[in-house]
Amino acid sequence: MNPTLSASAATTELGALVAANSRVAPVLERFGLDYCCHGHQTLGEAAHQQGVAVEDVLRAIETAGAPSAGERDLDTWQDLGALAEHIVNTHHHYVREICPTLRAWLDKLVARHGDRHQELAKIRQTFMAVSDEMAAHMIKEENILFPYVAELAGAKRTGTRLPGSPFGTVVNPIRVMEDDHQVVGGLVEEIRRLTGDYQPPADGCTTYQLCFAELQRFEADLHRHVHLENNILFPGAVELEQTLA
Numbered sequence: 001m002n003p004t005l006s007a008s009a010a011t012t013e014l015g016a017l018v019a020a021n022s023r024v025a026p027v028l029e030r031f032g033l034d035y036c037c038h039g040h041q042t043l044g045e046a047a048h049q050q051g052v053a054v055e056d057v058l059r060a061i062e063t064a065g066a067p068s069a070g071e072r073d074l075d076t077w078q079d080l081g082a083l084a085e086h087i088v089n090t091h092h093h094y095v096r097e098i099c100p101t102l103r104a105w106l107d108k109l110v111a112r113h114g115d116r117h118q119e120l121a122k123i124r125q126t127f128m129a130v131s132d133e134m135a136a137h138m139i140k141e142e143n144i145l146f147p148y149v150a151e152l153a154g155a156k157r158t159g160t161r162l163p164g165s166p167f168g169t170v171v172n173p174i175r176v177m178e179d180d181h182q183v184v185g186g187l188v189e190e191i192r193r194l195t196g197d198y199q200p201p202a203d204g205c206t207t208y209q210l211c212f213a214e215l216q217r218f219e220a221d222l223h224r225h226v227h228l229e230n231n232i233l234f235p236g237a238v239e240l241e242q243t244l245a
Helices: 005-007 014-020 024-030 043-050 054-064 071-074 080-115 119-158 173-194 206-244
Strands: none
Touching: 005 173, 014 024, 014 206, 024 054, 024 206, 071 173, 080 119, 080 206, 119 173, 119 206, 173 206
């Protein structure tokens, strides 16, 4: 193991590790380390909390290798307006497309398998809460926060004055969005627990398998989505607003 990597990465925040190299994200997920909602934890702190050896995580990070040019482009956005647009077109679009399908699958599973697998009712209830939270959250971002971030980015490009806002500093809506992320993150963790890490039972039908696989994909997409906001877009917006002021 590279001793320089070992010394620096163990004391680096999880969000910063993923921001520097997107290939670190699946490594951290494999070890149960939350780089999005808890991205301010250092690798050492998170590993200790999860009861995993930090040396094992570091070896896996080293094996993951360096990001390609395209991957680096995704993690080093210079135009925050473009990043916000990417989040809407990629992650918000995915959530809006998949939530009705997942809700329908869960309704079907509860109706057909709920007697034998009583946890399905709780999984459905929890995912409905996730779906409702995300719908409201995305509207707030698209109607309030993201347009202001786009204005900040435009002011930087044109060298114009700081745009006005109805909420004072951008820190205020960001705090609300981060609180929403914590709520949704906790609900998704509960779904992971209830599904046994998304493992369908031996008597699970094709819908069962598809649903649990898509719930796992939903969690992975949420982690990426929240990472881009919490660890890149939001701190970038705060810094840009302060610079323009």
